[in-house]
Amino acid sequence: MPLHARHVVAAEGFTAFADRPRRLRLFLDAYGHAGPVGPFVEVVRQRVAASAEGIRRTAAAGDPAYRAMVDHGVDAALETAVRELADFAAG
Incomplete structure (x- = not known):
């Protein structure tokens, strides 16, 4: 149930996006x-945003x-x- 950007996880073979809410609830x-x-x-959103900024x-800094x-x-990709x-959190 990857929560990363869709294009990132799709490239890794995960495309069951409609099933993410159910899978997250199970998790x-x-x-x-x-x-x-x-x-x-x-x-999760706040931590991912902080990672992108870091x-x-x-x-x-070089x-x-x-x-x-x-x-x-x-x-x-993290910002995406x-x-x-x-949208995921709202739905």
Whole structure:
């Protein structure tokens, strides 16, 4: 039940996007989380956004590994995931 950007997980073979809400609920239930899904997804969105910003910040400071991540669009893919998860959390 990958929550990454659709284009990223589709390239890895996951395309059951309509099934993500059910699968996420099963995952949360298995870990004893009986609360609503929306707040959980919002925390995921915040953490993913922070990761994207951290990648950009570290790249700007000159780290070659993080510069390569930016060059390969890792930060942009994370930002796409943040946008897509907004719809997921609302639905």
